[in-house]
Amino acid sequence: MSEVLLNVDSISKNFGGIIAVDNISFDVRVGQIKAIIGPNGSGKTTLFNLISGHYQPSAGSLYFYGFNITKWPAWKSASVGISRTFQNLALFTNMSVIENVLMGVHVHTKAGFLSSIFRTPKFFKIEKEAREIALQKLSLLGISHIADKRCGELPFGLQRLVEMARALAAEPRLLLLDEPASGLDIHDRNKLCEIIKQIREEGVTILMVEHDMNITMNLAEEVIVLDSGKKICEGTPKEVQRDPEVIRIYLGEG
Amino acid sequence: MRSSLVRYQYIGLIILAFFLVAIGSLVKNDYYLNVFVLIGIQAIAVLGLSLLMGYAGQVSLGHAAFYGLGAYASGILTVHYGMNPYLAIFCGIIISALMALIVGLPALRLKGHYLAMATLGFGIIIDICFKEMASLTGGPSGLVGIPMLKFLNFTFDTSISYYYLVWSIFILLMILSLHLVNSPFGRSFRALGSNEAAAQAMGINTHVAKLIVFIISAIYASLAGSLYAHFVTFISPASFGFICSIKMVTMVAVGGMGTLWGALLGTSVLVSLPEFLTVFSDYDVLVYGLILIVVMIFMPEGIVQASLKIIRRLRHQETNV
Numbered sequence: 001m002s003e004v005l006l007n008v009d010s011i012s013k014n015f016g017g018i019i020a021v022d023n024i025s026f027d028v029r030v031g032q033i034k035a036i037i038g039p040n041g042s043g044k045t046t047l048f049n050l051i052s053g054h055y056q057p058s059a060g061s062l063y064f065y066g067f068n069i070t071k072w073p074a075w076k077s078a079s080v081g082i083s084r085t086f087q088n089l090a091l092f093t094n095m096s097v098i099e100n101v102l103m104g105v106h107v108h109t110k111a112g113f114l115s116s117i118f119r120t121p122k123f124f125k126i127e128k129e130a131r132e133i134a135l136q137k138l139s140l141l142g143i144s145h146i147a148d149k150r151c152g153e154l155p156f157g158l159q160r161l162v163e164m165a166r167a168l169a170a171e172p173r174l175l176l177l178d179e180p181a182s183g184l185d186i187h188d189r190n191k192l193c194e195i196i197k198q199i200r201e202e203g204v205t206i207l208m209v210e211h212d213m214n215i216t217m218n219l220a221e222e223v224i225v226l227d228s229g230k231k232i233c234e235g236t237p238k239e240v241q242r243d244p245e246v247i248r249i250y251l252g253e254g
Numbered sequence: 255m256r257s258s259l260v261r262y263q264y265i266g267l268i269i270l271a272f273f274l275v276a277i278g279s280l281v282k283n284d285y286y287l288n289v290f291v292l293i294g295i296q297a298i299a300v301l302g303l304s305l306l307m308g309y310a311g312q313v314s315l316g317h318a319a320f321y322g323l324g325a326y327a328s329g330i331l332t333v334h335y336g337m338n339p340y341l342a343i344f345c346g347i348i349i350s351a352l353m354a355l356i357v358g359l360p361a362l363r364l365k366g367h368y369l370a371m372a373t374l375g376f377g378i379i380i381d382i383c384f385k386e387m388a389s390l391t392g393g394p395s396g397l398v399g400i401p402m403l404k405f406l407n408f409t410f411d412t413s414i415s416y417y418y419l420v421w422s423i424f425i426l427l428m429i430l431s432l433h434l435v436n437s438p439f440g441r442s443f444r445a446l447g448s449n450e451a452a453a454q455a456m457g458i459n460t461h462v463a464k465l466i467v468f469i470i471s472a473i474y475a476s477l478a479g480s481l482y483a484h485f486v487t488f489i490s491p492a493s494f495g496f497i498c499s500i501k502m503v504t505m506v507a508v509g510g511m512g513t514l515w516g517a518l519l520g521t522s523v524l525v526s527l528p529e530f531l532t533v534f535s536d537y538d539v540l541v542y543g544l545i546l547i548v549v550m551i552f553m554p555e556g557i558v559q560a561s562l563k564i565i566r567r568l569r570h571q572e573t574n575v
Binding site: 052053054073074075076078079083084086090091092093094095099102103104106107109112113116117118119123126127130166167170 | 430433434437438439440441442444445447448449451452453454455456457458459460466512
């Protein structure tokens with residue numbers, strides 16, 4: 001078994017009196033595709049926000065490559081290689097596609113304030129390199145032809161891909177995909193599966209939340225099932241599908 | 255496309271420069287020249303506010319306070335302490351930047367429009383200080399005898415010389431600002447104005463980024479205030495009150511958010527409008543208000559964006575025909 005990339009250690013999150021995530025623990029190993037499933041309101045997105053640093057946990061710890069990142073804000077987690085997409089898309093609609101993806105490269109650009117406003121040769125060099133990375137990510141997802149379009153003008157499916165390109169542009173070690181297939185038609189879903197596999201081939205570890213069982217069972221090597229903020233079961237897709245508790249949640253109590 | 259967009263902006267600047275030289279050589283009336291000088295001074299302050307509002311998505315309701323801090327720093331340090339005017343301008347900038355840091359540090363930590371509230375209070379406090387610290391500021395009756403700017407043996411004592419000075423500074427700041435918004439640094443401001451959570455996911459420390467833009471905008475305002483003080487040589491608190499802050503916000507909004515040209519346009523329109531409206535004599539304020547309402551109803555994104563939209567639509571029609 002490969003090295004542990006992310007270790008989630010009995011993490012909890014309360015909002016007032018509501019316990020959204022209740023004492024959840026699991027590991028994500030380097031090179032894995034792992035999926036989190038569960039009914040609506042089971043705490044999947046909250047768990048994602050905890051991992052990405054957008055929420056601070058009420059209890060428990062997070063370790064990334066063995067480093068304690070529990071209290072880290074989102075920008076800091078992003079800078080060490082945790083990238084994410086958002087369930088409801090969070091593109092910068094006032095920018096073009098390439099500018100959005102350039103924002104992804106931002107973590108690695110070292111152009112300072114002064115070299116930016118005075119346009120030193122260093123600035124042009126860094127800008128050019130960033131642009132190359134951005135274009136490369138766009139062509140990986142097959143959308144380099146829309147590089148100069150404004151994000152707000154694009155159809156939903158393409159916006160999803162732009163968001164994924166932006167997350168990839170940060171060259172993450174861990175990619176968090178929050179419902180990447182929602183809002184996509186069957187054709188785009190198949191394409192998405194291919195893309196996710198390809199991203200993994202490039203050495204990126206993927207943790208995803210996904211409702212579409214076909215995609216989850218097709219892609220994921222391990223699945224975690226959440227219900228009411230608790231981890232119900234964890235295992236390979238086959239094991240999970242046979243688990244009586246999971247069947248009860250998804251098909252209702254007989 | 256984006257690089258050509260930047261090139262368009264440079265062409266715009268060259269056109270602006272020609273236009274300004276034309277005005278400078280054609281307008282001989284000192285009164286009108288003074289209006290153009292005041293537009294230039296105000297436009298520098300509004301340019302900074304435009305970076306804050308139009309790009310970082312934060313509102314300052316106390317920007318006249320930074321404008322005032324610059325003006326009074328220049329005034330007090332030169333009149334009472336005989337300091338070199340350029341050094342005084344620099345001191346004003348440092349003071350304003352520090353004040354912005356102190357106000358922004360707690361206010362920008364919170365999500366939402368807390369900066370607007372904090373700057374509102376800050377503006378009122380500073381305004382009271384200008385009025386009450388009479389031994390330094392001259393109180394409500396103002397501070398007189400501020401020296402004019404000199405360069406070697408040349409004194410900027412005519413409207414035309416100051417006109418060229420102010421607009422040169424404006425164009426320089428415009429170039430720097432355009433570079434800023436089209437750099438990774440500037441993109442991060444635009445990102446946080448657009449979607450803060452996503453900006454954080456891009457590794458941007460949004461708290462620090464907002465603070466930096468706020469400080470930059472305070473520096474612009476302070477510089478403008480100093481230029482104002484050395485031009486009119488007399489300052490009083492009336493020029494730096496709450497209403498002035500609101501006017502600056504209006505100039506950004508009318509000109510257009512998210513475009514630096516909007517700052518110039520909004521300032522030009524709102525500063526010169528009262529001059530044209532004198533034909534309505536007693537009703538000028540009424541007409542002024544009416545124009546603002548009409549602009550905001552029909553061009554909610556401001557004049558620049560609305561004009562660009564019309565141009566785009568016309569072009570689209572042409573290609574369709």
